[in-house]
Amino acid sequence: MTETLPHKLRSDAQTNRDRILEAARSLYAEQGLEVTMREVARRAGVGPATLYRRFPARQALLEAVFDDELRTCRGVVEEGCADPDPWHGFTSVIEELSVLNAANKGFVDAFLAERPSETFAEHRSALLVKLDGLARRAQAAGRLRPDFVIDDLVLVLLAGRGLAITSKPARVAAARRLAALAIDALRASGTNAPLPPPPRAVEF
Template sequence: MADAMPRMLRTDAQDNRDRVLDAARQLFSERGIDVTMRDVARHAGVGPATLYRRFPTKQVLIDAAFADELRTCSGIVAEGCADPDPWRGFRSVIERITVLNVQNQGFVDAFMSANPQVDSVAAHRASLLRMLTQLAARAQRAGGLRADFVMDDLLLVLMAGRGLASAPTEHRAAAARRFTALAIDALSASGTRADLPRAPRLASAMVHNSR
């Protein structure tokens, strides 16, 4: 019985931690990183003391909540850089990151922010931007990416993509793919235009909802 008690306590502690992380991921995704620690505790159904025992600062909570997204983002960039066709690799990075970001507004906020609360993301962001700068240079040398492209252009695309989070949930992925196809056309060095993915029916939905 004495051995069972510590195991039960460990299980309860893990359950509380999981509930807090689930709540943080949901709130950050829906409302961004300005959500308060008290909001997270309330949503998780735990007291503030329990939250702070597991995550003593908001920075620690943000790091844990976005660990999966950071790994996924790194994998997307690494796979794009490994593509023997640098222009194809660059295009895939833009599309996949935009689709990833449109699902999680909080991650986009953290990734793009200069807020001291998310300084831990800054090193990750800097590393990925260095990799993408090299990939872009290769894509330019290969003749796929327009010669006057600069990395600020990629950041403009990512920043503009944040607005896709206002689209209905069921249309966001399709909207992200259509948006990135249009952006890639603008970044292409050639006059050849690829077929666009099917457009999400956003306008018709707005007209229908206004009636």
């Protein structure tokens, strides 16, 4: 890790910063982002003041913590978009994002929040636009049901949040199965029933 963004930190400060990030990362992943600042500080073995000095606003900590996840997320999407088979790419994205979400309880909360930070909102828009393109190609290939809209993908991702199961392996297994079901639901097939009007869950 060992970040070096602004003007260089003293070595102990840098160490503490890293420990804070690691603590926050694991706490958010396990418990979602209702974790208190002090809990993060405690787990990191630093005082509250240190935490607040490095990350004066909660949002700053969130962004720093989820920077990696954001990168992973983008990787997944780009890989999916690069797939020569758009349907395969599309389903891969659903699967991998679902599992990522299940493994990081907090991430999807932060990322799909109704009032996200500007940073998250921008990344989200960009990714959704990419995914929209991928989806249209999958539709053109006749594999994705024609009445799919990109909001359905958001819906599926949001739905993953409901799987707030304590044990992490069970949570991941549940996410995997839910993703598989979602993929089956989205596949174009003669038996697709007409859907009720699509919702708009998040802006982009």
